[in-house]
Amino acid sequence: MKFGIIVFPGSNCDHDAYHVISKQVGQPVEFIWHRDTELNSFDAVIIPGGFSYGDYLRAGALARFSPVMESVKKFAASGRLVLGICNGFQILCEAGLLPGALIRNRDLHFICEHVFVRVETSDTPFTNEMKQESVLRIPIAHAEGNYVCDDATLRELEQDDRIVFRYCDPAGNVTAAANPNGSRDNIAGICSSSRNVLGLMPHPERACEDLLGSSDGRDIFRSLAATLAAVA
Amino acid sequence: MKAKVYVSLKPGVLDPQGKAIQHSVELLGFTGIADVRQGKYFEIALQDSDDQEQAQESVARMAREVLSNPIIEDYRVEIEG
Numbered sequence: 001m002k003f004g005i006i007v008f009p010g011s012n013c014d015h016d017a018y019h020v021i022s023k024q025v026g027q028p029v030e031f032i033w034h035r036d037t038e039l040n041s042f043d044a045v046i047i048p049g050g051f052s053y054g055d056y057l058r059a060g061a062l063a064r065f066s067p068v069m070e071s072v073k074k075f076a077a078s079g080r081l082v083l084g085i086c087n088g089f090q091i092l093c094e095a096g097l098l099p100g101a102l103i104r105n106r107d108l109h110f111i112c113e114h115v116f117v118r119v120e121t122s123d124t125p126f127t128n129e130m131k132q133e134s135v136l137r138i139p140i141a142h143a144e145g146n147y148v149c150d151d152a153t154l155r156e157l158e159q160d161d162r163i164v165f166r167y168c169d170p171a172g173n174v175t176a177a178a179n180p181n182g183s184r185d186n187i188a189g190i191c192s193s194s195r196n197v198l199g200l201m202p203h204p205e206r207a208c209e210d211l212l213g214s215s216d217g218r219d220i221f222r223s224l225a226a227t228l229a230a231v232a
Numbered sequence: 233m234k235a236k237v238y239v240s241l242k243p244g245v246l247d248p249q250g251k252a253i254q255h256s257v258e259l260l261g262f263t264g265i266a267d268v269r270q271g272k273y274f275e276i277a278l279q280d281s282d283d284q285e286q287a288q289e290s291v292a293r294m295a296r297e298v299l300s301n302p303i304i305e306d307y308r309v310e311i312e313g
Binding site for chain 2: 057106
């Protein structure tokens with residue numbers, strides 16, 4: 001099982017993700033420079049958080065044109081696992097690998113704080129080690145995390161059980177007050193129709209050790225590793 | 233030739249920046265403002281060419297595929313000779 005972490009100019013959570021995979025998950029992991037296009041040796045690819053291309057034009061808009069993204073599209077089409085965190089989620093939406101878009105937070109602020117998200121489905125390679133409706137405490141750090149999509153897309157996401165995480169209160173209630181950024185239906189993360197591509201705004205890689213205030217994010221990487229172990 | 237591209241949020245997409253600008257403008261004493269929407273404006277200088285139609289087509293493609301995100305934004309292209 002080998003993990004790859006894509007590095008764009010401006011990525012800044014790449015080393016955190018590397019640390020979690022190598023130290024917490026204990027699996028081989030390599031950085032992939034955005035100009036590389038060879039992904040065949042990897043089983044899962046992580047698109048980390050940060051400010052790829054300085055967020056010029058729109059967050060994630062320019063990273064979509066990096067050479068590696070064509071390979072990521074083929075990688076995803078082959079059924080292998082792609083996890084986009086924060087800026088990675090924005091890039092996946094811009095690249096058309098996930099539906100919808102992430103716009104400026106409702107209250108305009110850059111928000112950097114721990115929030116609660118509810119696991120809406122355990123039927124994904126990223127959440128199958130967790131119980132549905134369990135609540136995770138994970139930090140967010142973004143200015144453009146306000147998820148928008150049209151009515152038809154929302155219906156499709158709901159019908160196909162593709163809403164993976166929703167912002168909630170500590171007890172797991174999905175309320176307007178628990179929605180930090182104005183995201184439609186409190187959506188914090190969604191997966192692709194084939195379920196092998198996940199994008200989420202919260203940063204699970206920043207919540208994998210008790211020393212950091214929460215280790216709830218570890219369950220996502222644990223699920224990922226368990227999925228890959230079962231396939232191998 | 234020069235191309236001008238205007239990118240604006242689709243009607244119905246929340247524009248918190250527009251709202252904040254409206255609020256500030258109103259604080260200055262301006263009244264009667266129904267709404268403010270913020271957008272983006274691009275000036276693209278094109279290599280000398282007389283073919284306005286082709287320029288329109290190629291800049292429209294740029295606007296569609298790069299300058300705007302069709303999920304949330306509309307665009308308008310103007311070509312100046």
